Amino acid sequence: MGKTIAYNPLSYPLYVMAKPVGALCNLDCSYCYYLEKEELYRERKTNRMTEDLLEKFTDEYIHSQTTPEVLFTWHGGETLLRGIDFYKKAILYQKKYAGGRLVANSIQTNGILLNDEWCRFFKDNNFLVGISIDGPEHIHDRYRKDKGGRGTFSRVMRGIELLQKHNVEFNTLSVINDYNVHYPVETYRFFKEIGSHYMQFSPVVERWGDRDDGLELLPPDEVENTEMPPWCVKAEDFGQFYCDIFDEWVIQDVGQYYVQMFDATLAGMVGQAPGVCIFGRTCGHAAAMEHNGDVYACDHFVFPEYRLGNIKTDTLVSMMLSERQIRFGNAKRDMLPRQCRECPYLNLCNGECPKNRIICTSDGEPGLNYLCVGLRKYYEHVWPYMEFMAAELDNERPPANVMQYARERRQIR
Numbered sequence: 001m002g003k004t005i006a007y008n009p010l011s012y013p014l015y016v017m018a019k020p021v022g023a024l025c026n027l028d029c030s031y032c033y034y035l036e037k038e039e040l041y042r043e044r045k046t047n048r049m050t051e052d053l054l055e056k057f058t059d060e061y062i063h064s065q066t067t068p069e070v071l072f073t074w075h076g077g078e079t080l081l082r083g084i085d086f087y088k089k090a091i092l093y094q095k096k097y098a099g100g101r102l103v104a105n106s107i108q109t110n111g112i113l114l115n116d117e118w119c120r121f122f123k124d125n126n127f128l129v130g131i132s133i134d135g136p137e138h139i140h141d142r143y144r145k146d147k148g149g150r151g152t153f154s155r156v157m158r159g160i161e162l163l164q165k166h167n168v169e170f171n172t173l174s175v176i177n178d179y180n181v182h183y184p185v186e187t188y189r190f191f192k193e194i195g196s197h198y199m200q201f202s203p204v205v206e207r208w209g210d211r212d213d214g215l216e217l218l219p220p221d222e223v224e225n226t227e228m229p230p231w232c233v234k235a236e237d238f239g240q241f242y243c244d245i246f247d248e249w250v251i252q253d254v255g256q257y258y259v260q261m262f263d264a265t266l267a268g269m270v271g272q273a274p275g276v277c278i279f280g281r282t283c284g285h286a287a288a289m290e291h292n293g294d295v296y297a298c299d300h301f302v303f304p305e306y307r308l309g310n311i312k313t314d315t316l317v318s319m320m321l322s323e324r325q326i327r328f329g330n331a332k333r334d335m336l337p338r339q340c341r342e343c344p345y346l347n348l349c350n351g352e353c354p355k356n357r358i359i360c361t362s363d364g365e366p367g368l369n370y371l372c373v374g375l376r377k378y379y380e381h382v383w384p385y386m387e388f389m390a391a392e393l394d395n396e397r398p399p400a401n402v403m404q405y406a407r408e409r410r411q412i413r
């Protein structure tokens with residue numbers, strides 16, 4: 001394979017999430033936004049990324065970076081369906097093309113196929129494993145079912161136990177849906193019990209509609225004849241969910257358990273980058289690459305109209321720095337409605353993810369985030385504690401001092 005000569009001319013973070021089996025999956029989670037992307041590749045015989053493409057991607061991805069560290073993220077569909085040999089090859093190619101850079105890997109999985117061999121591999125190669133689990137059994141099994149309609153909780157828990165047995169670093173990724181949103185504290189305590197020290201929660205906000213390409217879930221710019229699926233979370237409940245978790249966290253868990261949302265808010269309070277794209281000012285730095293090399297503007301915008309090109313014919317740099325992608329990225333900031341521009345929490349929220357900007361403001365301006373009511377509720381609730389933590393950081397004291405402050409405010413000893 002010839003050497004790629006596409007080096008990134010600008011100091012611009014470039015991040016591409018790779019999909020080794022596209023949308024293929026062994027489960028059938030009711031709310032999944034990705035399963036139906038198989039429709040886009042119906043005519044293809046296989047949805048497996050080839051080793052040639054893997055090599056091309058590895059070479060180009062590494063050489064497009066301007067930083068000394070390169071993070072590979074494997075995503076799906078179900079990543080483990082591609083088999084361990086593929087990932088062994090990925091490591092070999094990373095070594096071949098690293099050229100002195102530090103290469104790291106993270107992989108997102110439903111955990112069902114984990115076994116000792118996978119765990120040893122992840123441990124030996126320092127993978128960070130993201131496990132999808134929505135909460136204790138009655139919560140998880142509500143929507144995370146296999147193709148036969150059976151719950152998957154016990155199989156995921158087996159996977160987590162194996163990761164722990166092999167000391168593999170893992171974090172949990174959970175959706176907030178119409179059901180578990182009513183069990184915030186139970187859900188949070190469950191994650192602490194199973195040893196998840198880094199928790200991410202992702203609200204389910206989708207709309208059904210008709211499209212010619214066979215996809216049923218819509219991008220935000222489609223407004224005609226849409227319907228919200230029943231598993232979506234209500235905005236106000238979403239805000240309350242975080243308030244309730246925060247109340248327990250701020251009294252006893254600061255510095256021990258990390259909730260991505262709280263980290264992002266604190267980072268915003270002290271003027272740092274939030275560490276997660278949804279609260280950043282602009283988008284466009286994080287693309288998704290399908291099994292055949294098609295690159296899309298973002299993992300949540302895998303629609304034909306957001307396809308930037310294909311890695312076999314276009315360079316990553318030319319796609320990621322294309323006018324279209326830059327416009328897509330800046331639209332997050334440029335299309336904010338007045339309500340956001342005048343919002344006291346703008347520098348923390350930045351209008352959240354454009355995918356969720358599907359409602360109008362009270363004076364009829366489009367582009368408001370569906371979650372706005374909940375986001376405001378959360379920001380209002382955490383504000384005094386976040387201000388306290390930001391001041392502690394400013395004075396080079398540990399933000400965990402907020403626990404004492406919170407206990408005093410609530411008169412708890």
Ligand SMILES: C[S@@+](CC[C@H](N)C(=O)[O-])C[C@H]1O[C@@H](n2cnc3c(N)ncnc32)[C@H](O)[C@@H]1O
Nearest residue numbers: 031032033034076077078108109110132173204
């Ligand atoms: C699409 S899956 C792919 C990786 C793997 N199959 C898994 O489940 O972890 C990635 C993550 O997206 C979450 N997810 C799926 N559908 C979602 C939706 N409609 N809104 C928000 N998150 C969703 C899943 O729960 C999972 O944590």
Ligand code: SF4
Nearest residue numbers: 025027029032077110
């Ligand atoms: S396991 Fe992941 S990819 Fe598969 S259906 Fe569930 S959320 Fe979607």
Ligand code: SF4
Nearest residue numbers: 277278283298353354
């Ligand atoms: S569209 Fe949403 S998920 Fe995609 S980069 Fe922007 S904020 Fe992140």
Ligand code: SF4
Nearest residue numbers: 340343349351369372
């Ligand atoms: S809280 Fe609401 S109004 Fe404020 S920036 Fe976020 S989405 Fe916009």
